[in-house]
Amino acid sequence: MEFSSDANQRIARLAAHLQPQMDESSILRRADCRAKGGSPGFKVAILGAAGGIGQPLAMLMKMNPLVSVLHLYDVVNSPGVTADLSHMDTGAVVRGFLGQPQLESALTGMDLVIIPAGVPRKPGMTRDDLFNINAGIVKTLCEGVAKCCPNAIVNLISNPVNSTVPIAAEVFKKAGTYDPKRLLGVTTLDVVRANTFVAEVLGLDPREVNVPVVGGHSGVTILPLLSQVKPPSSFTPEETEYLTNRIQNGGTEVVEAKAGAGSATLSMAYAAVKFADACLRGLRGDAGVMECAFVASEVTELPFFATKVRLGRTGAEEVYQLGPLNEYERVGLEKAKEELAGSIQKGIAFIKK
Numbered sequence: 001m002e003f004s005s006d007a008n009q010r011i012a013r014l015a016a017h018l019q020p021q022m023d024e025s026s027i028l029r030r031a032d033c034r035a036k037g038g039s040p041g042f043k044v045a046i047l048g049a050a051g052g053i054g055q056p057l058a059m060l061m062k063m064n065p066l067v068s069v070l071h072l073y074d075v076v077n078s079p080g081v082t083a084d085l086s087h088m089d090t091g092a093v094v095r096g097f098l099g100q101p102q103l104e105s106a107l108t109g110m111d112l113v114i115i116p117a118g119v120p121r122k123p124g125m126t127r128d129d130l131f132n133i134n135a136g137i138v139k140t141l142c143e144g145v146a147k148c149c150p151n152a153i154v155n156l157i158s159n160p161v162n163s164t165v166p167i168a169a170e171v172f173k174k175a176g177t178y179d180p181k182r183l184l185g186v187t188t189l190d191v192v193r194a195n196t197f198v199a200e201v202l203g204l205d206p207r208e209v210n211v212p213v214v215g216g217h218s219g220v221t222i223l224p225l226l227s228q229v230k231p232p233s234s235f236t237p238e239e240t241e242y243l244t245n246r247i248q249n250g251g252t253e254v255v256e257a258k259a260g261a262g263s264a265t266l267s268m269a270y271a272a273v274k275f276a277d278a279c280l281r282g283l284r285g286d287a288g289v290m291e292c293a294f295v296a297s298e299v300t301e302l303p304f305f306a307t308k309v310r311l312g313r314t315g316a317e318e319v320y321q322l323g324p325l326n327e328y329e330r331v332g333l334e335k336a337k338e339e340l341a342g343s344i345q346k347g348i349a350f351i352k353k
């Protein structure tokens with residue numbers, strides 16, 4: 001059968017699209033192939049996209065109507081995840097990138113970079129135990145961001161967040177690209193857990209509950225402000241103790257239940273998408289987009305702290321104060337600050353050594 005030259009070109013383009021996708025030339029051909037017809041929206045990269053968090057996160061971002069282009073980068077298995085997700089009939093165009101030589105292509109032109117790359121906790125490990133491996137990974141990836149998309153918003157998920165955010169800040173400072181508004185440590189899972197556990201105690205639908213969680217993202221640094229729960233609610237001292245402990249140890253609950261198979265991935269992917277979607281709505285210019293995040297902050301004497309922030313076109317445009325705390329929370333705040341100070345220092349020292 002004879003095809004017209006137009007048809008031949010279309011078939012050639014499709015064949016290129018379907019080839020195992022990871023060499024430079026096919027990245028270029030695929031850019032030709034569909035991106036022009038893609039929906040308007042933001043360009044998002046996920047670094048660590050083939051992991052336990054990365055895969056469901058990539059799927060949920062592929063379903064997000066605010067995303068036009070989705071870049072999936074990992075050091076293993078990104079071709080398979082990319083091929084799989086690329087068959088979903090949603091608007092975002094998906095492209096895969098494998099290994100360090102393709103990091104720069106993965107990052108160029110991105111509006112938002114989400115980083116869940118690294119190793120997760122196993123039973124008996126604290127988030128700090130992950131420090132040495134994940135610190136090096138985050139450093140390399142952030143050097144790529146500084147070089148290829150210095151204006152992108154960065155959502156940092158890799159643990160220990162209390163140290164990886166200061167590491168990223170130091171990398172960006174060294175590169176001369178640091179904008180504190182654009183670097184956000186993702187603590188949304190703590191808020192998601194707090195909303196769920198508080199709703200259980202109050203007998204409410206979790207979607208109606210909003211619990212501010214401040215401080216950091218590890219053990220006692222996770223400080224739920226139960227006195228500021230919406231809708232306004234009061235708790236007995238036993239309920240306060242139970243809820244605070246459960247929220248602070250929610251991660252360990254999952255690590256132990258998975259018994260060596262990793263840490264929270266599905267609820268984390270959900271939380272990461274909730275946060276990324278808020279960042280994209282902020283970038284679009286929506287008013288009143290508010291989330292908790294671990295950011296550069298003057299709320300306490302520490303250089304980084306998680307509180308509610310307002311997300312706008314340039315990232316975390318406003319960092320909110322803590323608001324009135326009760327005695328239980330004031331004691332918790334002192335403990336949180338003490339531990340956070342050490343974790344922040346550890347991150348900064350890693351880069352400066």
Ligand SMILES: NC(=O)c1ccc[n+]([C@@H]2O[C@H](COP(=O)([O-])OP(=O)(O)OC[C@H]3O[C@@H](n4cnc5c(N)ncnc54)[C@H](O)[C@@H]3O)[C@@H](O)[C@H]2O)c1
Nearest residue numbers: 048050051052053074075116117118119120157158159189
């Ligand atoms: N912020 C949070 O609330 C939160 C919650 C849960 C887990 N985490 C953290 O998220 C991270 C990922 O967890 P997971 O369960 O998905 O782990 P995982 O091991 O399943 O996946 C991690 C992925 O990162 C990839 N990776 C490793 N080195 C890389 C590099 N240099 N560049 C790109 N990709 C690289 C791995 O190949 C893997 O696919 C861990 O650090 C974990 O502690 C954070």
